[in-house]
Amino acid sequence: MARIIVVTSGKGGVGKTTTSAAIAMGLAKKGHKTAVIDFDVGLRNLDLIMGCERRVVYDFINVINGEASLNQALIRDKNCNLLYILPASQTRDKDALSQEGVGRVLEELSKDFEYIVCDSPAGIEKGANLALYYADDAFIVTNPEISSVRDSDRMLGILSSKSRRAEVNEDPIKEYLLVTRYDSSRVKSGEMLSLEDIQEILSLELLGIIPESKSVLTASNQGTPVILDEKSEAGQAYADVVARYLGEKKPHRFIDGKKGFLRKFFGGRS
Amino acid sequence: MSIDPQRTPNTLPILEFKSSSTLFVPILILYSNDLHNVEQSLYEKINQAPDFFRNSPLVFDVQELNKRAQDLDITVLASLLRRIGLFPIGIRGGSEQQNKQAEELFIAIDAIRSSDSSSVPAETPKPAVIIPDASPTSAAVKPTAIPLPAAIPTTIISHPIRSGQRIYAKGDLIILSQVSAGAEIMAEGNIHVYNTLRGRALAGVQGNKDARIFCFDLQAELISIAGDYKTSEDLDKSLRKKPVQIYLQDRALIIKDIA
Numbered sequence: 001m002a003r004i005i006v007v008t009s010g011k012g013g014v015g016k017t018t019t020s021a022a023i024a025m026g027l028a029k030k031g032h033k034t035a036v037i038d039f040d041v042g043l044r045n046l047d048l049i050m051g052c053e054r055r056v057v058y059d060f061i062n063v064i065n066g067e068a069s070l071n072q073a074l075i076r077d078k079n080c081n082l083l084y085i086l087p088a089s090q091t092r093d094k095d096a097l098s099q100e101g102v103g104r105v106l107e108e109l110s111k112d113f114e115y116i117v118c119d120s121p122a123g124i125e126k127g128a129n130l131a132l133y134y135a136d137d138a139f140i141v142t143n144p145e146i147s148s149v150r151d152s153d154r155m156l157g158i159l160s161s162k163s164r165r166a167e168v169n170e171d172p173i174k175e176y177l178l179v180t181r182y183d184s185s186r187v188k189s190g191e192m193l194s195l196e197d198i199q200e201i202l203s204l205e206l207l208g209i210i211p212e213s214k215s216v217l218t219a220s221n222q223g224t225p226v227i228l229d230e231k232s233e234a235g236q237a238y239a240d241v242v243a244r245y246l247g248e249k250k251p252h253r254f255i256d257g258k259k260g261f262l263r264k265f266f267g268g269r270s
Numbered sequence: 271m272s273i274d275p276q277r278t279p280n281t282l283p284i285l286e287f288k289s290s291s292t293l294f295v296p297i298l299i300l301y302s303n304d305l306h307n308v309e310q311s312l313y314e315k316i317n318q319a320p321d322f323f324r325n326s327p328l329v330f331d332v333q334e335l336n337k338r339a340q341d342l343d344i345t346v347l348a349s350l351l352r353r354i355g356l357f358p359i360g361i362r363g364g365s366e367q368q369n370k371q372a373e374e375l376f377i378a379i380d381a382i383r384s385s386d387s388s389s390v391p392a393e394t395p396k397p398a399v400i401i402p403d404a405s406p407t408s409a410a411v412k413p414t415a416i417p418l419p420a421a422i423p424t425t426i427i428s429h430p431i432r433s434g435q436r437i438y439a440k441g442d443l444i445i446l447s448q449v450s451a452g453a454e455i456m457a458e459g460n461i462h463v464y465n466t467l468r469g470r471a472l473a474g475v476q477g478n479k480d481a482r483i484f485c486f487d488l489q490a491e492l493i494s495i496a497g498d499y500k501t502s503e504d505l506d507k508s509l510r511k512k513p514v515q516i517y518l519q520d521r522a523l524i525i526k527d528i529a
């Protein structure tokens with residue numbers, strides 16, 4: 001049985017797709033067969049960041065509608081042969097997704113994969129609700145600003161009440177907080193919320209901090225997930241996130257902006 | 271949410287708001303068919319909590335009127351409600367004639383059953399029901415005294431109440447985790463929040479003026495007891511991060527440090 005991870009936020013443009021691509025690649029690189037699904041129907045995006053946009057023949061909706069088999073639609077990643085991408089359709093809208101259809105596809109994928117990463121669209125409507133419905137784990141992507149934190153809080157409420165696990169009274173979805181686009185100088189100047197503020201408002205444990213970094217844009221222009229850029233801070237931070245998710249102990253870093261710096265924070269070692 | 275019934279000089283309320291568990295819309299219960307008075311009372315209510323009512327959908331209940339054979343023209347009522355910025359979406363307890371009028375106005379008929387209002391929503395964990403000494407009453411023993419009302423169970427919630435979530439408890443409500451900004455907790459009895467209260471908390475929502483709110487850290491958007499309320503603007507910041515209790519004294523909300 002695969003573990004289903006939803007990457008979600010409520011607010012748009014906070015880094016869900018960047019995160020989905022990075023952690024899917026990270027898990028696959030660690031030897032786990034992983035599929036990453038683009039739920040943002042109508043706004044195809046994940047395939048660009050994964051650099052497979054020119055190899056898309058069939059998409060998620062085709063599979064749901066029975067117009068293509070899963071094997072026909074899954075695209076194997078060019079950098080890692082344990083990673084597969086299920087792209088979204090650009091020509092349909094979100095109504096083409098159905099709960100039953102999504103459930104069928106996830107069940108079939110579950111037989112063959114260890115992790116399934118669901119890249120959620122923004123908002124709290126159908127697409128986002130379906131992306132999280134079957135999840136076992138949720139990565140809540142938040143930027144250090146109040147509107148983003150508020151939306152994440154809202155999303156956490158939906159996770160705990162409108163998911164399959166909530167409906168059938170199973171253990172709740174496990175929630176992981178990821179603060180992305182973290183800019184230490186803007187936090188210091190008070191323009192952005194501090195980690196303490198975010199954690200206090202959300203009362204969630206922090207899985208990782210991804211610093212604001214030019215390497216993210218460079219990586220997405222090249223169509224390679226930023227986690228493969230081992231020299232970049234964002235890449236290293238995502239690698240830490242994957243390691244922590246898999247149970248390794250890693251102190252948080254990139255909190256105050258200096259390179260190669262470790263700091264005692266949230267149980268970290270100095 | 272029940273802001274206490276407005277009283278006319280002869281103490282009969284003109285109208286009352288209740289909450290519904292199946293639909294997150296207020297229910298307007300009408301006790302008077304004098305639309306002039308109704309309009310007046312509605313304005314007063316709305317001015318108390320304009321954010322709550324602005325563009326709010328609403329179900330109205332004319333059962334009490336029909337019991338007393340007071341007729342009311344639904345078309346006129348609906349246009350009155352719309353004029354003051356409410357969106358009537360349902361009617362309850364209407365006569366055949368009234369339901370027909372409602373239908374023509376695309377207003378749903380009996381979308382919320384009476385039994386639904388103010389019951390505990392499904393997502394709330396079931397409170398542990400304490401059965402008070404259930405000795406079987408044999409047919410031979412006739413109860414001589416008025417039976418005590420059954421104990422209303424306390425609702426205990428240990429998970430955070432997030433933005434957008436609403437909790438309604440028929441008795442007391444105890445929350446062990448935080449209540450986020452944008453969340454709303456309501457109880458007919460007392461409310462205890464053993465953590466930070468950032469959302470809205472309304473105790474005594476059916477008019478119990480003795481209800482109290484207790485919390486560890488008051489940063490609420492709104493607090494209300496039996497319809498009297500304060501918004502965050504009126505809250506004294508010096509009480510932050512201190513355990514407080516909130517109660518009603520001569521129609522004034524008192525917030526007191528209990529440390």
Ligand SMILES: Nc1ncnc2c1ncn2[C@@H]1O[C@H](COP(=O)(O)OP(=O)(O)OP(=O)(O)O)[C@@H](O)[C@H]1O
Nearest residue numbers: 012013014015016017018122181211212213216217
């Ligand atoms: N750590 C980062 N540093 C710098 N830029 C970033 C970072 N993370 C994301 N971005 C940039 O932010 C923008 C939005 O990122 P992304 O597409 O991943 O967000 P999203 O949450 O998926 O958006 P949407 O809600 O539209 O799906 C992109 O331009 C991306 O390059």
Ligand SMILES: [Mg+2]
Nearest residue numbers: 016017040045
């Ligand atoms: Mg995206």
